[in-house]
Amino acid sequence: MLNSENEAFRDSIGTLDAEGKRKFIFPKKPSGKFYNYRKYVSYFLLAILIANPFIKVNGNQFMMFNVLERRFNIFGFPFWPQDFYIFVLVMITGVVFVTLFTVVFGRIFCGWICPQTIFLEMVFRRIEFWIDGDRGAQMRLDKQEWNAEKIRKRLLKWMVFFLISFLIANVFLAYIIGSDELFLMIEEGPTQQLGNFIALLIFTGVFYFVFAWFREQVCIIACPYGRLQGVLLDNKSINVAYDFVRGEKEAGRAKFNKKEHRALTGKGDCIDCMQCVHVCPMGIDIRNGTQLECTNCTACIDECDAIMKSVGLPKGLIRYATEDEIEKKAPFRFTARMKGYTAVLMILLGIVTGILFLRNDVEVDVLRLPGQLYQHKGDNISNVYTYKIVNKSMKDFKDIHFELISQRGSIKTVGQSHFSVKREGISQGTLFIEISQYHLEKDKTKIRIGIYEGRRLIERTTTNFLSPRTFN
DSSP states (O other), X not given: OOOOSXXXXXXXXTTBOTTSOBOOOOOOOOOSHHHHHHHHHHHHHHHHHHHXXXXXXXXXXXXXXXXXXXXXXXXXXXXXXXXXXXXXXXXXXXXXXXXXXXXXXSSHHHHHTOHHHHHIIIIIHHHHHHHXXXXXXXXXXXXXXXXXXXXXXXXXXXXXXXXXXXXXXXXXXXXXXXXXXXXXXHHHOTTTTHHHHHHHHHHHHHHHHIIIIITTHIIIIIOTHHHHHXXXXXXXXXXXXXXXXXXXXXXXXXXXTOOOOXXXXXXXXXXXXXXXXXXXXXXXOGGGOSOTTOOOOOHHHHHHHHHHHXXXXXXXXXXXXXXXXXXXXXXXXXXXXXXXXXXXXXXXXXXXXXXXXXXXXXXXXXXXXXXXXXXXXXXXXXXXXXXXXXXXXXXXXXXXXXXXXXXXXXXXXXXXXXXXXXXXXXXXXXXXXXXXXXXXXXXXXXXXXXXXXTTXXXXXXXXXXXXXXXXX
16 A cells, blocks of 8 residues: 555545535546547447347346336346345345455446446536536636526536436336336326326436436445445455556655656656546545545546656556555465355356256245135045246246146136136136045145146145044
8 A cells, every 4th residue: 555644635535625515526538548448348338228128038128127016027037026036146146246356356347337437427427528628628617607608508518418317217217117118108198107207207307416416426425335345455456556666766756847867866757747636537646545436447547658658658657456566566366365255156156047047937826725724525625725826938828727746636726727827927816625534644734736737747836735633
């Protein structure tokens, strides 16, 4: 870590001034190799994010998280409340993956993959640069009186921001209620879909507030991941880091644009130009070391490399590196801690993959009707049950009926003995199971029931059958 005499910066965040008030950040427009790479990655991920809820696989939405109806579609496969344990396992696997990624690569997720960063840096800020200009122009405009130029630029920017927020809200709503419901709302009009329209306006307001004003505060205040990184990172994690050994040396930093003989003065390669600070979208000084606000966006790397090239010094003063690499010249090593996280991740991936392959298309529950005892019907004992069949597949099941597998007996459903279950549909009702008293030896017998489509067994389930204590 950088040995600095002044550690006061750690007592507050970079977006607050000395009085604790919000300090609005006007970052310099970034450019360079890493920024271009980030643009390619960001627009690719944006295309996926926007297209996901509108793609259909076998008539099923590719991605949907309908919390209200507790229905989820992931990669075109429907998941029901009965599959909630799979969803929990997937979430745990995701947490372990992000943990492992952070331990190895720091907050690269925040800078390259997080939707908040992508929308803010690659959409809203690029529009802001187009309308308001670069850092200096934005700062002058902010201090400028409300004349015709400022009003025109502010109204144009706010209108464009609101329009984009509205479009994002539509995509977000499609993930929740489904794209079909979204198109139905557009076709029928807001008055016929008032609940969905109000939700759309709320989402629009939230996105507008976040991207027009709250901005980087989301990463610092609202997102828990920034706090989590303090626990996960160590001196062997790869981060966007300032090489303080090379930059400071024995006599500290050189002065900007002052041609000094560094070998004689003992000063480092950092010329204190402050460009890494000006380009930072979080308003921090990377030279102070790893900080809570840093999202590893690489803007400071590109800017520092450009400055180093212009003054004839080697690039890489700010680069992806571990603290050990900078301070001890130690190469990156996959530590025991990283191997442990990897092992846990592989185990969880294996479990989730196995469960998904073994997951049945039909979920069946057969439960005894509460408060009902057995009944005598001649030599038979009868129990009454309720059943629920959930068809998770994208095809209809026809000619469904029940048969006893473990004992001799009969199953009679109330209504039709053979019925159909539509795709992604539910069928429920009541049935009676009768078993001869001479085939029962205990007062509670576990029985197995087969669910058939025609003559094909599609699922099995078990339930308890009550009877008198003994017949012998």
